[in-house]
Amino acid sequence: MLLVKIAWKNIWRNKVRSFVVITAISLGLWAGVFGSAFVQGMMKSKVEDVIQTEMSHIQVHVPKFRDEYDGSLYMKNGAEVANAFRSEAAVEAVSERMISMGGLASSRKNGMIKLVGVNPDDEKKVSDIYTKVIEGSYFESTKKRPIVLSEKTAEEYGVKMNSKIIFKMLDVEGQMTDIAFKVVGIYNSGNPMYDKMTAFVKLDQMRQGYGIETGSNEIAVWLNDHNQSEAIADSFQENYSDLEVLPWLDLSPGMRMMIEAFDTYLFIIVGIILVALLFSIVNTMLMAVLERVREIGMLMAIGMTKNRVFKMIMYETVFMTMIGAPIGLLLSGLTVGYFGKNGIDLSGAAYETQGFGSTVFPYLDTESYINVTIMVLFMAILAAVYPALKALSLKPVEAIRKI
Amino acid sequence: MSVIQTNNLTKVYDEGPIPVHAVNHVTVNIEEGEFTAVVGPSGSGKTTLLNIVGGLDRPTSGSVKVDGVELSSMNESNLIKFRLEHIGFVFQSYNLIPVLTAKENTEFIMLLQGTPEKQRTERVMKLLDEVGIVEQADKRPSEMSGGQQQRVAVARALASRPKFVLADEPTANLDSKSAENLLDLMLKLNQEENVTFIFSTHDQRVIDRARRVITLEDGKIVKDEKR
Ligand SMILES: Nc1ncnc2c1ncn2[C@@H]1O[C@H](COP(=O)(O)OP(=O)(O)OP(=O)(O)O)[C@@H](O)[C@H]1O
Ligand SMILES: [Mg+2]
Numbered sequence: 001m002l003l004v005k006i007a008w009k010n011i012w013r014n015k016v017r018s019f020v021v022i023t024a025i026s027l028g029l030w031a032g033v034f035g036s037a038f039v040q041g042m043m044k045s046k047v048e049d050v051i052q053t054e055m056s057h058i059q060v061h062v063p064k065f066r067d068e069y070d071g072s073l074y075m076k077n078g079a080e081v082a083n084a085f086r087s088e089a090a091v092e093a094v095s096e097r098m099i100s101m102g103g104l105a106s107s108r109k110n111g112m113i114k115l116v117g118v119n120p121d122d123e124k125k126v127s128d129i130y131t132k133v134i135e136g137s138y139f140e141s142t143k144k145r146p147i148v149l150s151e152k153t154a155e156e157y158g159v160k161m162n163s164k165i166i167f168k169m170l171d172v173e174g175q176m177t178d179i180a181f182k183v184v185g186i187y188n189s190g191n192p193m194y195d196k197m198t199a200f201v202k203l204d205q206m207r208q209g210y211g212i213e214t215g216s217n218e219i220a221v222w223l224n225d226h227n228q229s230e231a232i233a234d235s236f237q238e239n240y241s242d243l244e245v246l247p248w249l250d251l252s253p254g255m256r257m258m259i260e261a262f263d264t265y266l267f268i269i270v271g272i273i274l275v276a277l278l279f280s281i282v283n284t285m286l287m288a289v290l291e292r293v294r295e296i297g298m299l300m301a302i303g304m305t306k307n308r309v310f311k312m313i314m315y316e317t318v319f320m321t322m323i324g325a326p327i328g329l330l331l332s333g334l335t336v337g338y339f340g341k342n343g344i345d346l347s348g349a350a351y352e353t354q355g356f357g358s359t360v361f362p363y364l365d366t367e368s369y370i371n372v373t374i375m376v377l378f379m380a381i382l383a384a385v386y387p388a389l390k391a392l393s394l395k396p397v398e399a400i401r402k403i
Numbered sequence: 404m405s406v407i408q409t410n411n412l413t414k415v416y417d418e419g420p421i422p423v424h425a426v427n428h429v430t431v432n433i434e435e436g437e438f439t440a441v442v443g444p445s446g447s448g449k450t451t452l453l454n455i456v457g458g459l460d461r462p463t464s465g466s467v468k469v470d471g472v473e474l475s476s477m478n479e480s481n482l483i484k485f486r487l488e489h490i491g492f493v494f495q496s497y498n499l500i501p502v503l504t505a506k507e508n509t510e511f512i513m514l515l516q517g518t519p520e521k522q523r524t525e526r527v528m529k530l531l532d533e534v535g536i537v538e539q540a541d542k543r544p545s546e547m548s549g550g551q552q553q554r555v556a557v558a559r560a561l562a563s564r565p566k567f568v569l570a571d572e573p574t575a576n577l578d579s580k581s582a583e584n585l586l587d588l589m590l591k592l593n594q595e596e597n598v599t600f601i602f603s604t605h606d607q608r609v610i611d612r613a614r615r616v617i618t619l620e621d622g623k624i625v626k627d628e629k630r
Contacts, residue, residue, distance in 0.1 A: 002511070002514045002515070006500065006502060006503065009502035009503070010502055012502075013501065013502060294497045295497055295500065295501070298492075298494060298497055298498065299500070300483065301457075301459055301486065301492055301494075302486065302487070302492050302511075302512065302559075303483055303484070303486045303487025303488075303512065303515055303563075304483070304487075304515060305480060305483050305484070306479075306480070306483075308515075396459050397454050397459045397460045400454070400459065400494060401450070
């Protein structure tokens with residue numbers, strides 16, 4: 001109790017210095033939390049975008065289909081599998097797809113594209129691509145063979161609304177067929193890579209192209225709660241061992257890599273902040289100790305044990321941490337809350353070309369909040385150890401002699 | 404009975420080009436109730452001797468016993484405890500904890516010792532009264548004069564009822580009036596409470612009040628007079 005009291009009073013002896021330490025702790029905590037929230041917010045919106053537009057939560061294929069888009073690898077029982085998902089409470093929507101990787105040809109250009117046959121009403125429930133149509137509509141036309149393609153593709157192939165465009169594909173037997181489509185909608189998803197490769201037609205017409213009546217080679221599933229993706233995928237995988245049922249995170253190796261890369265950034269950001277914090281506290285506390293050499297020497301001379309001297313110095317840092325941390329947390333809560341709602345405009349920073357939104361909404365989950373706080377507190381306390389040990393290494397006689 | 408007993412006490416500083424015998428074969432006894440001044444020119448070894456006797460420094464050779472207990476055989480933490488329980492210190496300056504009041508500074512030693520609160524408060528008030536600081540009880544060192552601070556230091560030194568009080572030039576930073584007052588206070592405590600004092604000084608008026616004067620030169624006792 002005595003040490004606590006002295007330590008508390010010692011803090012206020014040099015107000016400027018204590019202010020520096022308290023500010024360092026609160027700013028360090030704030031920077032750690034806000035930096036993490038920024039990165040996590042950026043990550044989260046990217047992930048959400050990709051899930052909403054491209055991947056949905058779970059996809060089902062015949063194994064190996066995704067390697068080469070081999071037309072013979074389709075699920076003849078696609079409708080049955082789709083219904084099995086639909087009967088699951090955790091499942092919100094299911095969309096059957098028939099996909100072909102084939103040639104696209106206009107008078108200007110021949111190229112490859114991934115043409116996705118969809119049932120528009122079902123597809124709207126698992127992908128928000130229909131909201132990104134900027135010209136025409138998402139299959140609301142009465143045209144006989146409608147196609148929805150991206151603005152980029154339209155430019156490259158020199159086609160406009162109502163233009164004709166030819167798709168060359170192999171049917172399930174391996175025979176080449178040509179189908180002529182009319183452009184009824186042009187979209188822009190914001191992700192150039194995706195746009196360049198993807199176009200949509202109606203499911204029935206794609207099945208016709210393959211020469212089949214029923215079946216599908218991709219089933220996209222939307223869940224009520226994306227955190228369930230893995231669990232539901234696993235349970236279906238067990239029931240359908242001849243199929244490949246994958247949650248979104250396993251669908252795209254790039255995604256997983258990106259998430260891991262972001263975790264590394266986060267680690268680095270927080271690491272830099274912690275090291276800066278460590279040095280500023282070590283530095284100021286060391287000054288505080290060296291300035292008091294005589295006083296500490298006197299304390300040890302008259303009978304204060306090293307253990308008590310150590311505790312006294314540690315308490316001083318603990319108190320400053322206890323003042324600085326809540327300030328930092330309050331600041332963090334306010335800024336993350338404000339910008340989480342209003343966003344931070346980064347349109348100048350050219351993140352969009354990498355498929356990131358131009359506005360970042362910082363977000364931090366509770367666990368990371370707690371982790372960052374614990375790390376900062378730990379670092380602050382750790383930073384006090386060296387100066388406190390330094391105080392212990394003083395010899396009372398030498399300190400006293402300086403008097 | 405001897406409170407302090409040294410036998411061939413020697414301290415050699417070996418750091419420079421020639422070894423310095425700061426204390427050179429000093430054999431001396433200090434009896435309970437004595438009021439002893441250690442005097443001598445600058446560099447004669449007064450501080451070194453007092454530090455060793457107070458358990459703050461270790462001799463190179465020889466022995467020092469306080470109340471029959473050999474100090475040089477004690478380890479660091481036992482020595483700290485020994486100082487806390489048995490020796491009172493008054494330094495030249497930086498005696499007090501700046502953030503604590505006179506009362507709290509006096510209480511400090513007893514808090515370290517774990518004395519119960521009731522006993523503590525009683526003793527603190529009695530001590531502050533004896534050293535004449537009752538009115539300054541709630542002042543911090545920075546709000547007191549040098550003389551008042553030294554009085555508080557004396558009160559603090561006495562708080563643990565030590566075997567003796569060591570004071571290395573306690574008056575060096577005081578004006579002559581305050582110095583005399585402090586000495587009178589120490590003398591009064593010596594006579595009325597039988598507190599054993601051993602202090603070093605350069606000040607003739609302080610020396611005049613001593614009952615025993617030990618004179619050092621080059622680390623050796625050259626004169627030891629009782630009066
Ligand atoms: N840490 C040390 N290292 C080396 N020599 C030292 C050390 N401390 C003291 N000495 C030397 O020991 C001798 C005695 O010093 P000491 O401080 O005991 O003298 P003193 O009588 O107290 O002097 P003063 O009246 O100036 O306080 C001096 O020659 C001094 O230079
Ligand atoms: Mg000296």
